[in-house]
Amino acid sequence: MKRFASIVLVFVFIQLFSACKVGRFIIYNFADIDDYKKFENRPLEASSTPYQFAIAENGIAPKSATIKGEKVSFEEFLADHKTVSFLIIRNDTIHYEKYMNGYELQSITTSFSMAKSITSLLIGCAIDDGLIQNVSEPITNYIPELKDNGFEKVTIEHLLQMTSGLKYNESYVNPFGDAATYYYGTNLRKALKKVKLDTEPGTEFKYTSGTTQLLGLVLERAIKTKNITQYLQEKIWTPLQMEYDASWSLDRKKEGLEKTFCCINARARDFAKIGRLMLNKGEWNGKQIVSKSWIDNSTKVDTTQGSSARYQYQWWLAGEDGAYMAQGILGQFVYVNPAKNLIIVRMGKKYGNTNWRGVFQSLSKLY
Template sequence: MLGCAIADGYIQSVDEPVIKYIPELKDKEGMENLTIEHLLQMTSGVKFNESYINPFGDAATYYYGTNLRKAIYKRKLEAAPGTRFSYSSGDSQMLGLILSRALKDKTLTQYLEEKLWKPLGMEYDATWSLDLEDGLEKTFCCINARARDFAKIGRLYLNKGNWNGKQIVPKEWVEACTTADTTNGGVSYYKYQWWLQKDNNFMAEGILGQMIYVAPEKNMIMIRLGSAYGKTDWDTIFESLVQAY
């Protein structure tokens, strides 16, 4: 959605400062150096407790709370942006607020429907959890859809944003998402909200083991849905299936 928003002119580039869209953070020390790309790369340096078992952690506040904007305004830096990788649901949620404000006259859900759900001919309706009625989408999680439609997202990225001859997402954006960049705190296994795998494969991964695994060189997409990871090493399973294909 961010790639589409840049192509549509809602956002100029990933180098834009976060405080342009979230001015509520401008008085926080160091926030003037935080960019959209830092959030995409999980190199923001913004403090966030990612624990999924701590009822007082930030993840619990984001999931069960009813005011995500207020929670975002409380964020502070614990490291300089662009110096280290640290996976953070808070970064993804901040991206959601930025995109929501950039769109102005439409919600994230409406934009998702317009740019992806309808153009891809999704076979089922989906839901996206909000923090409260008519509130902000939980962009760190909580899109609920069927396996077949998740597979279409995988196919879209497999084909570098092209869907049956029409460029739905800019090719340059897809390539940026799936090409490692270890500068400025980045890591070889993560890029722009995707987990990078061996042999140019990549994966979208949910908290309970929901996965979209894409293997471009084998023209292969695998979907896994479930309520828990279990004891399975899913990375190894997917790699084995790719090699056996």
């Protein structure tokens, strides 16, 4: 009987402990590409007429790579660096597609911060729809309660460019820090009410996930009649003829808020379609999904008002050929090279000990 009571106490302790962010941090430990299984989510439905990339019969594909002076097959290089999927698409044709380390074509992986780039696209759609006036609007037009925290000068563009001046600790190893609160916490709206400013808006680039979550709250308030996942379904997932069902992770089940700084859960080929939309300046098979000007403004170099030359509107700028990319913490990438009409998708269990931007630039020279 005592043994049974002890087991019950341990079970109750685990249940209570797992309900708080510190407990979830300790139990789940560090982020993993299968984290979509741990969190509540809202579903995204596949298209009834999915778009399919053509597959090259004799595709131009990398054959080898050099690691510490030793030449190995490119597939071995990818596997050794904890890659689970890798696609190279040029002119709407798949030239290279590999799945490894226990993953396959239909395996779901979490986007992590690539979701930031998709959130940016949704902001562009909301402006096109007249739900948001423009990027110069102060965010207090949508989150008036932040006036008490001094956010009247913070604009939507400041959030997009990561120049809001938000006070936020991006540490992923501190169970008491902001990143743990946003990733493992169960009330993002409450957390967002407490945000403070660290620097004057528009003076300094500082990459913070909290900034994109604020952008998500602006988006939720702007669209009003539907949730963010429904808006993604309507504006992007259905129009881009996604091949598979997907989901967006939430902070909690009841009246949950999408984690717009991370956590869209999908397959590699469908992430590639986000790259195709960007490559085609917001157009999809003759229909303008988001305005061309939004794509241009999202990917141009702009160093005014504290903005970084390597980041713009939630997209990382990759330098050569006007390339840019969405990027996640464990080495999730959608790399777009307009000059080569090229898209590269890399998903990984870990980032791997390599410079992926350099790998993508090197691969671009093959085409």
